[in-house]
Amino acid sequence: MTYIGRFAPTPSGPLHLGSLVAALGSWLDARAAGGQWLLRIEDIDPPRCPAGAADTIRRQLEAFGLTWDGEVRHQRDRDTAYQTALDHLAARGMAYPCGCSRREWQGHAHYPGWCREAPRHPERSPAWRLRTDRGSRPIIWHDRLFGEQRLDPTAQGDVVLKRKEGLWAYQLAVVVDDADQGITDVVRGADLLDNTPWQRQLQDALGYPEPRYLHLPLVMGDDGQKLSKQNLAAPIPDDAETAREWLPRALALLEPGVDRPHGGPTADIDTQLCEAVARWTPTTLATAPIRAADH
Ligand code: GLU
16 A cells, blocks of 8 residues: 655644644554655745744654655745646636635625625735535545544635735645645644545545545643644653653553553653554544543
């Protein structure tokens, strides 16, 4: 079986325990399958990406022994590929320009598609949106942990593919790069489960193959919220010595029920990872969010 996986962080800050669990799960899945694991920095939104954050992420992954294959890809270099994909979608009537401002549709759950047939504000510089009402619906796909998923993408609205300032949006960039890099397996946090219908619809419209999906349970903080940069989850270390002590904690979140001695000397990183690869059975994970404090 060919396996090419990836970790695709947005460098809006250093990795925290929640993003480490996603990186670790995706790395373990790739290595257990004897596959490749690529690192892609999703830096399409420069104002959200402080200088040096991508280097910090690289150092953090290295400290935890999560080595990647080949060169690191940066999405900031991929403008031409995204534009080609958008042109293709527009030519097929799957993408349309929209100059409406958020304020104009704020009474709706999502953008109601007013510009689908013709732009309402041709004088404004437009964003580009996906026509979710075209193509097969509902979208049905299989997640290796969450099972069969079925969602009508129109229920989530015509997502933005390119912003009016000219910045690329995550949904288009991720789909173009996953296909271009030959990604066979997308392993990431369950917060992205409901983004998958848009991505499946884009893959179909662009003639790309469907990857296998595994969404990992989210890690919650003491406040019951997903650990994130927004709630200032603490950065994970970027030196190997401290990482060695942190790794059992991250592994425990991904391997509930695996008996792990507490305290005492901790094995080195490579031994810990090697054992975890041998044990890796993601389908035994619970789908419910994991409380970091319980581990
Ligand atoms: N860049 C996204 C993030 O950091 C993840 C993309 C993906 O794994 O599909 O949340």
